Amino acid sequence: MGKALLLIDLQQDFCPGGALAVPGGDQVIDVANQAMACALRAGIPVVASLDWHPGNHGSFAVNAGQDVGGTGILDGLPQVWWPAHCVQGSEGAQLHPRLDQQGIIKRIYKGQQEQIDSYSAFFDNGHRRQTELDDWLHARNVDHLTVMGLATDYCVKFTVLDALSLGYGVEVISTGCRAVNLSPADGRQAMSEMQARGAALITLDEFCQRTAP
Numbered sequence: 001m002g003k004a005l006l007l008i009d010l011q012q013d014f015c016p017g018g019a020l021a022v023p024g025g026d027q028v029i030d031v032a033n034q035a036m037a038c039a040l041r042a043g044i045p046v047v048a049s050l051d052w053h054p055g056n057h058g059s060f061a062v063n064a065g066q067d068v069g070g071t072g073i074l075d076g077l078p079q080v081w082w083p084a085h086c087v088q089g090s091e092g093a094q095l096h097p098r099l100d101q102q103g104i105i106k107r108i109y110k111g112q113q114e115q116i117d118s119y120s121a122f123f124d125n126g127h128r129r130q131t132e133l134d135d136w137l138h139a140r141n142v143d144h145l146t147v148m149g150l151a152t153d154y155c156v157k158f159t160v161l162d163a164l165s166l167g168y169g170v171e172v173i174s175t176g177c178r179a180v181n182l183s184p185a186d187g188r189q190a191m192s193e194m195q196a197r198g199a200a201l202i203t204l205d206e207f208c209q210r211t212a213p
């Protein structure tokens with residue numbers, strides 16, 4: 001059985017000071033660095049997803065002519081209107097400067113199609129197209145994923161639910177996630193939903209203990 005560590009959207013725009021700052025988002029960078037160190041000691045590959053939008057992306061409130069945080073429909077799908085964030089090549093789209101990027105052997109870019117959002121690192125929100133993540137993992141015989149990152153209630157949750165649907169065993173480092181919490185309970189509910197669907201919630205210490213060579 002092969003494992004991989006999947007770091008979700010640890011980008012500047014999702015951290016305090018960024019365009020779509022997740023409260024406490026930068027607190028998970030140290031968790032990511034420690035998880036990566038444990039993974040690399042155990043020979044577990046580390047993959048990072050990046051939200052990577054064109055400037056005219058349809059999920060941006062400014063492009064939709066809507067208020068930030070409101071909801072509507074984008075090309076037939078329910079959509080939250082976000083502040084412009086993670087625009088391709090911008091500083092905000094870069095991985096957090098304190099993240100130890102040397103350990104990352106694969107980057108998965110998502111959200112590049114203008115008319116559909118992509119919370120999951122596997123599929124867009126309509127499951128119309130796949131990223132290369134599933135193929136990449138299969139090619140390396142990975143069938144078990146450890147997931148952490150930003151944000152619990154969107155990109156972490158939908159990545160985990162897709163991974164479970166695709167047949168992966170999934171554990172979530174709960175201390176390595178932070179939520180947007182448009183409603184205050186969103187993060188807690190997302191954790192419960194992931195757990196109910198079959199994901200194990202673990203701590204960083206548990207991850208490192210289990211992967212110790």
Ligand SMILES: [Zn+2]
Nearest residue numbers: 051053086111
């Ligand atoms: Zn986005």
